Structure formats: C-alpha cells, structure tokens
Amino acid sequence: xxxxxxxxxxxxxxxxxxxxxxxxxxxxxxxxxxxxxxxxxxxxxxxxxxxxxxxxxxxxxxxxxxxxxxxxxxxxxxxxxxxxxxxxxxxxxxxxxxxxxxxxxxxxxxxxxxxxxxxxxxxxxxxxxxxxxxxxxxxxxxxxxxxxxxxxxxxxxxxxxxxxxxxxxxxxxxxxxxxxxxxxxxxxxxxxxxxxxxxxxxxxxxxxxxxxxxxxxxxxxxxxxxxxxxxxxxxxxxxxxxxxxxxxxxxxxxxxxxxxxxxxxxxxxxxxxxxxxxxxxxxxxxxxxxxxxxxxxxxxxxxxxxxxxx
Amino acid sequence: xxxxxxxxxxxxxxxxxxxxxxxxxxxxxxxxxxxxxxxxxxxxxxxxxxxxxxxxxxxxxxxxxxxxxxxxxxxxxxxxxxxxxxxxxxxxxxxxxxxxxxxxxxxxxxxxxxxxxxxxxxxxxxxxxxxxxxxxxxxxxxxxxxxxxxxxxxxxxxxxxxxxxxxxxxxxxxxxxxxxxxxxxxxxxxxxxxxxxxxxxxxxxxxxxxxxxxxxxxxxxxxxxxxxxxxxxxxxxxxxxxxxxxxxxxxxxxxxxxxxxxxxxxxxxxxxxxxxxxxxxxxxxxxxxxxxxxxxxxxxxxxxxxxxxxxxxxxxxxxxxxxxxxxxxxxxxxxxxxxxxxxxxxxxxxxxxxxxxxxxxxxxxxxxxxxxxxxxxx
Numbered sequence: 001x002x003x004x005x006x007x008x009x010x011x012x013x014x015x016x017x018x019x020x021x022x023x024x025x026x027x028x029x030x031x032x033x034x035x036x037x038x039x040x041x042x043x044x045x046x047x048x049x050x051x052x053x054x055x056x057x058x059x060x061x062x063x064x065x066x067x068x069x070x071x072x073x074x075x076x077x078x079x080x081x082x083x084x085x086x087x088x089x090x091x092x093x094x095x096x097x098x099x100x101x102x103x104x105x106x107x108x109x110x111x112x113x114x115x116x117x118x119x120x121x122x123x124x125x126x127x128x129x130x131x132x133x134x135x136x137x138x139x140x141x142x143x144x145x146x147x148x149x150x151x152x153x154x155x156x157x158x159x160x161x162x163x164x165x166x167x168x169x170x171x172x173x174x175x176x177x178x179x180x181x182x183x184x185x186x187x188x189x190x191x192x193x194x195x196x197x198x199x200x201x202x203x204x205x206x207x208x209x210x211x212x213x214x215x216x217x218x219x220x221x222x223x224x225x226x227x228x229x230x231x232x233x234x235x236x237x238x239x240x241x242x243x244x245x246x247x248x249x250x251x252x253x254x255x256x257x258x259x260x261x262x263x264x265x266x267x268x269x270x271x272x273x274x275x276x277x278x279x280x281x282x283x284x285x286x287x288x289x290x291x292x293x294x295x296x297x298x299x300x301x302x303x304x305x306x307x308x309x310x
Numbered sequence: 311x312x313x314x315x316x317x318x319x320x321x322x323x324x325x326x327x328x329x330x331x332x333x334x335x336x337x338x339x340x341x342x343x344x345x346x347x348x349x350x351x352x353x354x355x356x357x358x359x360x361x362x363x364x365x366x367x368x369x370x371x372x373x374x375x376x377x378x379x380x381x382x383x384x385x386x387x388x389x390x391x392x393x394x395x396x397x398x399x400x401x402x403x404x405x406x407x408x409x410x411x412x413x414x415x416x417x418x419x420x421x422x423x424x425x426x427x428x429x430x431x432x433x434x435x436x437x438x439x440x441x442x443x444x445x446x447x448x449x450x451x452x453x454x455x456x457x458x459x460x461x462x463x464x465x466x467x468x469x470x471x472x473x474x475x476x477x478x479x480x481x482x483x484x485x486x487x488x489x490x491x492x493x494x495x496x497x498x499x500x501x502x503x504x505x506x507x508x509x510x511x512x513x514x515x516x517x518x519x520x521x522x523x524x525x526x527x528x529x530x531x532x533x534x535x536x537x538x539x540x541x542x543x544x545x546x547x548x549x550x551x552x553x554x555x556x557x558x559x560x561x562x563x564x565x566x567x568x569x570x571x572x573x574x575x576x577x578x579x580x581x582x583x584x585x586x587x588x589x590x591x592x593x594x595x596x597x598x599x600x601x602x603x604x605x606x607x608x609x610x611x612x613x614x615x616x617x618x619x620x621x622x623x624x625x626x627x628x629x630x631x632x633x634x635x636x637x638x639x640x641x642x643x644x645x646x647x648x649x650x651x652x653x654x655x656x657x658x659x660x661x662x663x664x665x666x667x668x669x670x671x672x673x674x675x676x677x678x679x680x681x682x683x684x685x686x687x688x
Contacts, residue, residue: 057531077533085531091523095324096317107313108532 003155003186004031004054009063011049011210023049025210026063031155032203036177036187040197040296041207042308047190048088050207051159054188055085067155081110084153084185086144088160092132098143099128102150109151118146122176138169145176149185156180158189162196174200194296194308206300213303221299227251228294229268231275233286234260243282247274268293311538318546322512331511332550336504336558343496344566354456356403357385357392364412366467370441373463374405380456393444402446403456408439490654494569497562498577498649499622502642504554505581506588506616509547511609513592517543517684518605521596526686536686544589551585552578572652576659580652583669584645590676591641597683616642641676644668 011024024046031037039047052058054065056072056079065072067079092101099115106112119125122142124135132140141161148156161177162170170193177200181187191197197204198218205215214221222228236259244253244263249271252264265271268291279286300308322328358374360367374380383401386392395401443460520526529539555578562568570577595612599605619626619633620642626634637643644665651657651665659666 055531057527080531080533085528087524087528087531089524090528091525092528093317093321093525095321100317100320104313104317105532108529108534110533 001033002030003033003068004037004188005066006030006050006054007064007066009050009053009065010061011046011053011058012061022210024053024060027207027210027212028063029205029212029215031186031188033186034181034184035202036181036189036200038197038201038204039188039190039207039212040192040194040201040204040300040308041190042192042306045207046210047192047207048159051157051188051190055083055157056080057085081151082154084148084151084156086148086156086158086161088163090144092144092147094132097129097131098124101132102147105147106150111152112150113152115150118149121149121179122146123172138165138172141165141169142173142176145173145180149180153185155186155188158187160190160192162191162193170196192308194300198296204296206296206303208300208304208306214299218296221296222294225294225298225302227264227266227298229265229271230292230294231263231265231268231271231290232260232292233289234258235284235286237282237284239282239284243278247271247278249274311542314534314539314542315546315549318542319549322546322550328508328512328516332504332508332554333557335507336500336554337561339500339503340493340497340558340562341565343500344493344562344568346492354403355381355383355401356405356456357383357395357401359385359389359392359404359406361409362407362411366412367407370407370411370463373459380459396444396446399446404442404444405460406442406444408441410439411441491566491568493562493566494654495650496623497558497568498653499646500562501555501558501577501581501649502584502620502646503617503622504558505551505585505645506613506642508550508554509585509588510592510595510613511606512547513543513589514595514599514605514609515602517593517596518599519602522602530686540593544586547589548582548585551581555581570653571656572654573658576652576662577649580645580648580662580666580669583666583673584641587641587645587669587672587676590673590680593680593684594676594682597680597685616640619643621646639668641669641672644672 006027006029009024009027010022012020012022015021027046027050039050041047049058053060054067054072056076060073068082070078070082072079093104096104098119102115102118103112106115115128116125119128122145124139124143124146127135127139127143132143135143141164145158145161148158158177162173165173174196177187177189189200201218203215203217204221205212206221207213214224216224241253241255241261244250244261249266250263251266254262256262263271263275272291275286278284297308300306322332356374358371360371374382383395386395389404389406392401392404396404441460441464443457445456517526530536559568559570559574559577563570591612592609595608596605599608619629619637620640621637622642626637626643629637648662648665648669651662655661
C-alpha cells in the first residue's frame, strides 16, 4: 500500500526578473509502506522543495500530496502528527539540553516517546545532558534525526541526512537509518550521493531540473543501461582502436595519453572472454585490467548527459 | 505551551548575554548612580576667620551654618595657609571677618538725632572694614550661593544700621517634605530602560536568530500553533521582567535606601504595559531585519535615543524644545513619567491616566507594526 502519494506536483517561484522558475514540474510518484525511498539528484534539482511540500512546509503551485490518504494541503495538522521531519541544516535551541529538547518537541505532538530510547537509537544517550554546541557535526546530524522521531511517526522525512559528514560518520548514519526503517517506519530521503541511494534505498527517484526522470530499484535502473560495465586496461603495444570496437559487446572505446584504454561494454561477463581471445591473437599484454560495474552515476549520466556532482 | 514557557525561562537564565542585558546591566546602573552621591558633590568647603568675635559676626556665621551644603573647615593659623588650601583645591572659599565687624554704636543714633537733619544718618556712621571673600572661580554655582549669602547679610545689616524699615520680606517653606535623592529619581528611569532594553533587544535578536538557524521552520513542521509559540515567548519575557523589576527595586532599596512612595502593584502594572509595547517593537524589528546582525543594530537604533532622551537620567524638559516635542511621544517617555509619578510622588492611577493612555496607544501602534512585518518563516 502507498503511504505517500504525490500527484502532479508543481512549484513555481517568481524570479527577480519576474519570470517563473519551475522548481518542481508536474512530479508524480508514490512511496510504499515500509520502504526507504530516495530522491536522488544534483543540487537544485527540486528534491528539497518536493519534500517540503509533502511535509506541508511549502505550498504547491499545483497538484496535491497525500499522506496515509490525508491531504497535506487540507489536513495539515493530522498529517503533521503522522510524520517526523529532519530539515537540512536546521538548529535546535541553544540553551536546552538534548533530553529537554526532545521532551519539549514531544509536547507539541499528540503522542510522544521517551527521549532516552530515541537517544539510544543514534548512540547519544550519554549526551542527554549536553547542549547542542557541545556536539560534533556528526552528532548534531544524528540528533536532528532522533528529534524527527519524538512523535513515533509512521513516516520519517530526512533531507540530505549525511551531507557534510565524513565517510565514517556517513556509514554510521546509514546504520541508524536502516535501524529506523527496521522498526517499521517508512523513510523518504533526499541525497546527492549515489552510493547512499544505492546502499539505503529500496527505490530511487532520480530528479533533474524539477522532474523525476527515472524511478525504480537501484538494480533495475542500472540494468536498464545499455552498458552495464566499463573495462579499463593499460597496454604498451600499438594497435588500432577499431579492432577493439569490432569485439562483440563493446559499445565505445577511448584511449588516453598513458596508453590506458577505456571500454564501455554491454555485459562484462560476455565481453571479457572475447577480449582475452583478441589480446592473445594480437599479442597485446593487458596490464592493470579493471572491470567496473555501472552504478547510478552512470544512470544519471546516461539520462541527462551530465554528471551528478558538477 | 506551558512546557515552552518554562523552557523559554530556563533558556533565558542559561543565556549569559540575555542575563547581562536584562538583569546585570540595569543593576549596574543602580549601583553606579547609588554610589554617586550627588548631594555631596555640591558641597562647598570654606574657612572663616572671625577677627571680630562679636555678636554680629556670630550671627553672620550662624547664617552660613544654616546652609547645609556649606561645610565649615577648621581654620589654619594664618590666612596665607588658608589661601594655599584654596589654591590646592582643598577648600572652595575663605571668608575673613574684619576686627571692627560689630554693631556700631551709630546704629542707635537715628532716634537720638531725630531732629538734626543736617547730617544724614548714613554719613554719620563710621565706615567699617569690608568682609573679604576669597573664592575659587571654577566652582561657579556654589560661589554664587555663598556670595549671595554674604551679600544678603551685608544688605540687611546696612539697612538695619541705616534704620530703614523693612518693607519687603518673605518667608520660605519647603513644600517637598520628603527627602528625594537623585537615586530616587533615577530608579524609575532605570526600570523603564531595563524593560525596554531586554524586551526590544531580546526579542529582536532572539527571534531573528531562531529564524536564521531555521528553528522557526523546524517548529512550523510540528503541530504547535504559531500563536501558542508567540504567547509563550511574550509570557516568558513578562515573567523575566517581573523578576527584573523586583531585583532592581530590591537592590535600590536595600543598598541605597531608595524610597518608593506609591503603590508597588501600580509600578508593576506600568512596567508590564510598557513591556508589551517593547516586545511588539522587538517583533517588528525582527520582522524588518534580514538577519541577526541587522536585528542587533536596528534594536540599538531604536533603544539608544530613547535611553538618552526619554528621561532615564535627566528630565526631558531640559531638552531643546524641538527635540522635547518629539521625545514626549516616544513610548519610553510616558512610561518613565508614570513610574516617577508613582514612585516619587506616590501618585495613583488618576495621576497617570494620560501616560497610561499614551502607553495604550503605543500598544496598538506597535502591535500593528509587529503584525505587519513579522513572518514566522522567510
């Protein structure tokens, strides 16, 4: 069953020169109960705007969003009690201790859960009496996630939960998000890290310029690509690039200055034996051979002609 | 909402900056003005050499003794030693009464010589040596007073000696029966200033910081109603204001013996009403400022002129007419006037209704300003 339904959502902003900037352009999708759903895209793709309209923090120019069948636009207060929100770069009270902040925020909702349990989830229980400013950046981010859980929400919104974290802190955060999801909470998050979407998300919607340009499981998205892998190798021998392209399954070849060859191939398991045959026949000794499976980055590149992080 | 109210108060007391502006800053003023003894400042120390030691010179001296601000010092051996003290600034004046300063025999003569009009009585009088007064020119006001005392005394003596009847006379009576000290006048001013500073600066910077840190946005993601959030803010500020007022009055009374002649409840009421005005102004400033820095600057711009012109430290009547005309309409002015009326003159609500009406007007105006400019999120 779908817990979130987004129907033809549009958001336009007035630019200073009075032209319309379409931040979200007729976006429709739905989120299934119990999954981790990711909106993946570069900065400015419209991910945060989409999320904030679903949360009720922004008004859409057109379209509608439903949470558990309730319209965010018409029944905001009911919706607010169902969801938990973590905002991008939002601070909490400077002079309250973590436990006090959680208690206070809990008091705003119809039901609230015990702060200790929440701090336990993100391993901050020993910081219960600390102030926000006494936490590291990663701990602050973890706290903002546990603050999203004060009302025991069914659906948790996380806006770029790992942006600005070092790799170690990011991996820790991924564990917490998995843990929250394992408690039966539906998670919808935005990210511009494709590894994050690949690792965490059951399904990913790829956004670019206000539109969802693809939506599926990370595996299926990659599988749809013509090229599922890249093969790199170095070779000192001289040969004609055209010979490589004639191999069945090789889609594209490139050579750079250091005698390194890059091949885009349909399926590496089919192409590799043929590549070895060719190498033996032509007496080419392939060094540093690497096979790299395609990922969401390639999907994005394939769909938009751009790199995800530019 | 109650939880938010309690949390707000907790935060205020943990925020050292807020505590400084709302509590320590006004208390510092009380201490400074309390320690600053303005009555003693006006004292004039003088030395009197009485070479005559007559009945007349004694009554002359008594005239000086009556004036509290003139403090007689023990005379040194010689006049030169006294002059040295004057030059050093240890004393402000020397008065030398000449040896022949006594009621002349001639004073009784007019009656005896009633028939003899050939000689006018004054000419018949012996001329006496003058009283010499040495003084330090830099101390103008006290000199003026001391000299006028000498002057008046001499005039009186001359008239008596000349036998002229006293036609004009006056009696004085001190209507201000209470002993009002400068700190008594300052304390209500400090109350007003403290309320203004903590409300305007506190709300303006506090709210715009909340907005800058996206805390307001985070709050709007929860089911809490905006009006409850605002009510908790206002109520917690009013609560802190009450503590502020109590501490200021308490310190002023315990440490410096400040007298409050009027009703305390009325004082609190005026402060709370004033506080509502300044809280509204704080919200308006937060609304007009894009970030915390501008909010800080803008709240200084709003409060500083009022702090100096609205009569915190000196009555606004002493300002040039044009400025005083504007100043009387500023919100702090009627608040301080009302506080003074109650604290010093023991005025009741009937004595301050114009001021209360002004404050009421300001509540309406400032609320409109706040309503127009303040947005919960940007």
